[in-house]
Amino acid sequence: MAGIYIHIPFCKKACHYCDFHFSTSLKNKETLVDAICSEIRVRQDYLENKKLSTIYFGGGTPSLLTSTELDKIISTIKENFEIIPGAEITLEANPDDLTPEKTKELKESGINRLSIGIQSFFDDDLERMNRSHNANQAIQAVQNAQSNGINNISIDLIYGLPNLTREKWLHNLQQAFQLNVPHLSAYCLTIEEGTAFNHFLHIGKITLPSEPETIEQFELLMSETTKHGFIHYEISNFCKEGKQSRHNSSYWTNEYYLGIGPSAHSYNGISRQFNVANNAKYIKRINTGAPDMEIEMLTPANKFNEYIMTRLRTIWGINPAFISEQFGKATLTTFLSGAEPYLASGSLQWQQDNLILTQKGKLLADKIASDLFV
Ligand SMILES: C[S@@+](CC[C@H](N)C(=O)[O-])C[C@H]1O[C@@H](n2cnc3c(N)ncnc32)[C@H](O)[C@@H]1O
Known part of the structure; x- marks a missing residue:
């Protein structure tokens, strides 16, 4: 069994904490979707005929794809790989995209799991992070998906944020429980080089909670999720019984995966491949039939360290x-x-x-x- 990850490198706005690869100019979106389809065809041997049990659209913001674009990618995957019945097909979405019509279209395209980037249920926090949605839209997005029959939902929240108190964090968790989602990813804010938050921190525009406060937020996360019947199956991931992300779990259990799109990476047991993190370069090279990527052959020490790093973070x-x-x-x-x-x-x-x-x-x-x- 294996998985495919598709990176959609577009966002409406740049979040102040984020250093993932994306562009806020959408003008090459259609061309990039075609390039992604070409890469799927060029790399169809990579998984050695293993059947796909998971497909994951990550980003960036995959919910910016039109249904025509999404269907084009999914049908190219189907033409080149065998997908097992009941495969998990996840799409990362931003709340402001998840209108009732959009969630209906996503379901019709075959998406059966949504990972919704909410981060906080407070408007002031969302503004500080430069998010493209407000708290009300976040609640509405989850409810729209549920009304259209997508119940396998994960939401992302961030703790350790500037101005995040224990009370606000508790409210965020309680709001997540009220929405009745079976999966929660809760990340501790990392200040990444080159991000707006890194700059704001240096000039004193933001301050972070102290280390004991951040630890208290992590402890609250663990106790509240346990109280509400969630299993802490990976450091940042919590789920109801049987609802873990099958795709992400396969990263932690050494399964092969093919990463398509700019900045995506792939793993086949012996090496890792890293696609170029630049949309224009990615498109240009795909058109020559040879994707622009770096290959790292894994030494026994690399493999051992990766095993320790990934498995230690999990319940297994x-x-x-x-x-x-x-x-x-x-x-x-x-x-x-x-x-x-x-x-x-x-x-x-x-x-x-x-x-x-x-x-x-x-x-x-x-x-x-x-x-x-x-
Ligand atoms: C790259 S985003 C893409 C998903 C979606 N487009 C969104 O904006 O919510 C994936 C998730 O990574 C987390 N994330 C990204 N950068 C982070 C950082 N510096 N610290 C903590 N979490 C971060 C956020 O929770 C985010 O939802």
């Missing part, structure tokens, strides 16, 4: 027998001695045969992972 944890089998007994010995202090301090624990993070360990996930790297 790290399996020592797998390490021994894939990377050898010496690597296992080094790993176990690195894990020992974290077991002793209560940051790691055994869950049957796997090592997983405790609640305390979840606060230190990145540090623990880097200490366990070879």
